Amino acid sequence: MLRPKSVAVIGASEVKNKIGNVIVTNLKDYGFKGKIYPINKKADEIKEIDGLKVYASVKDVPDDIDLAIISIPAPAVLEAVEECGEKGVKAIDVISSGFGEVGNKEEEEKLVQVAKKYGMRLLGPNTFGVYYAGNSMNATFGPKDVIPGKVAFISQSGALGIALMGWTILQQIGMSAIVSTGNKAEIDDADLMEWLAEDQNTNAILLYIEGVKDGQKFMKVARSVVPKKPVVVIKAGRSQRGAQAAASHTGSLAGSDSVFDAAMKQVGVLRASDFGEAFDWVKALSQSPTLKTQESIIVTNGGGVGVLATDACEFNHIPLIVPPEDMKQEFMKYMPSFGSPKNPVDLTGGANEKQYYDALGVAFNDERIGSVIVLYCQTAVTDPVIIAKQIARAYEESGRNKPMVTSFVGGKECDDAMKWLTRAGIPSYSTPEQAVKALAAVYAWNGYKEKLEARK
């Protein structure tokens, strides 16, 4: 499904902005490392789309087809699936809607039966396509310019999924895979999670779900995935009214929220309260090395932000180290006399990039320190981008040997610095509390992982 060498787009269109056209151009423009075969019954008239030869049927394609994306009216889908089977297609993603979600369960079941007959996997129906960074495949009708990275996103809601593709670009979060499960007629979240757990390109998995069809399967798979990779879930329909709304949206039975919550805790899946928080978390989870020891240190140029982060650490159960004398001495080398070598380590407002670089060298190299929270409060005398670069340099030189989160508080220059850090694979947040909460997610996952591994 995610690593095809060739993709057929059934229902490819030459009309700009039509789904069948956007998928072909997205595939091409994003630089798909495989072959693209547009399929349209009117192949005789259309001839080519975006320079690619059009075929009337998958069966006319002179080559093997690994994945077929189907975007044609619902009544015509069954025949197309049958043809894919005859052709020997391995996997199908049905974008077309008009099946189970509108009560047409019978036709949906027929698609599954035909797929099974030919040994094909079936995603959907009612999806927005698939994105996979590993082979530069953007076979979606979402935005073109997804940033490749290490986070996999599985969305039950197609509309929200498409909107969140745009959001990841805005937030500069690099994605390894984006899949909408739609009606989950055959492939479901658990199947995808299982596959992504083994995927070298994916470091963290984010799920948006409104309901789970097979709870036992989900639990079993999650239990096996979490020791390998962190899983964050946004579960909509958590409240009574929300569950009703979810039922009328995707026909999902949300079930009791407290039961779901307990189940997730048992298998070590992290629950975020909204997608802002969820993406904050996966940004850190997908970039953080293993936590070797618990106690954290805050390095800052401002007292105020240091206090805010200290508060957040206590509320989010991140223990802060009390620096022993020798550690204090080391930090004091890189601050003026009115700085503070206690935790928060306050380099003071005048701290320049060299002082950050040197102080962080101490923090990264001291094995008593488990993780590092780096804060910068904008001043008139220092340039946040220059400081960001030296923070990154110190981190790289240490071999990225412990989790680090950063927060730059200020105006446009700070925003630029954070964008730079995010691109360099360093999780960065616009408030100290967001940074600490994301680090807390890293702690939580490491805790679950150890517990689950110990149980084996």
Add this chain to the structure above:
Amino acid sequence: MLRPKSVAVIGASEVKNKIGNVIVTNLKDYGFKGKIYPINKKADEIKEIDGLKVYASVKDVPDDIDLAIISIPAPAVLEAVEECGEKGVKAIDVISSGFGEVGNKEEEEKLVQVAKKYGMRLLGPNTFGVYYAGNSMNATFGPKDVIPGKVAFISQSGALGIALMGWTILQQIGMSAIVSTGNKAEIDDADLMEWLAEDQNTNAILLYIEGVKDGQKFMKVARSVVPKKPVVVIKAGRSQRGAQAAASHTGSLAGSDSVFDAAMKQVGVLRASDFGEAFDWVKALSQSPTLKTQESIIVTNGGGVGVLATDACEFNHIPLIVPPEDMKQEFMKYMPSFGSPKNPVDLTGGANEKQYYDALGVAFNDERIGSVIVLYCQTAVTDPVIIAKQIARAYEESGRNKPMVTSFVGGKECDDAMKWLTRAGIPSYSTPEQAVKALAAVYAWNGYKEKLEARK
């Protein structure tokens, strides 16, 4: 202090990027509607700064001076204050540091005594200046381009305050006043709150505090201010470790957090957990009309975001209306047959600006609806900016008669739409949960106001 007709900058400098230079140029470039008098002992040599004649002493200025900003080394401040007194200056803001915050309480007390002798009010020492939108006065050494608006911000931390000035620009939050209280030798948060409660330009007050010196005074003032204007407080040093860090940062005694929390609840001050949340809240609080009835309605083009907002409403105690038959009939006029007139009102993914405009007309004009949550989930077929404009139009035409919050989920186009809405004075947030939480702050304040008014 905030409405001077003339300002003297004592320690004005001709050297770019020096505090004494930045204050003069900020005042001038921001278009201060009054007179600016740079003061520097070397007036003979310097002659003018940025085209303004320099005087050697305030006493040489041929005009009255309402406010003097002092930015000279600590040992010289006392004499300057004395001269201000002789000149008949009405208020003084001492930017210079090196007083109580470094243990030099004696000298600080002397400043207060001299100010009192002459009947002058004294802000600071150890501040970053003052900003007031009403007379276009940016007498700070922070960023030049603060956006004028309705939110007043009082910060105990100077460094964080300056950084957050930049943050408000980035977030496009309009400010009425920005003041750092510094060491609070004479004027404190309570004094400023009292003044801002009567200020026509201010709709909401945001406080960053690490500690309160006179708790009883603060409580008394807050109790009188809250029925007039919402007050949001970020209290740093809430945790045990955080309180220690705060003590070493500004020498504040943070006191017990639970006691503080109970006290704030008693007087109706809203506590935010971090400044991201605090600014989210004041954005809505400063723009919202009075809540007349409780039940809210969600209008959306996407089921997923609708479910997320429904969850958030329940968790944040915002009751959702169950639309009666007649209301449903009204909404159904503006959606396709597969839309939903229940709450969330789902206009479906194809909803255009006209459908939003019409459906919102129903929501604004129906007196059974107390507040409106408008959501937009990005689609390929509609333009978020065009939809934003019609949302604003419907709101204006209704006379802004009930609180409304909005959230546009998606990529850059949604971000542009939200920036547009924010500039139009409509609170807008990048996640439905943020929007709902901000609306919950509006509900909380209205609740406190009613309670406090009833008690009278």
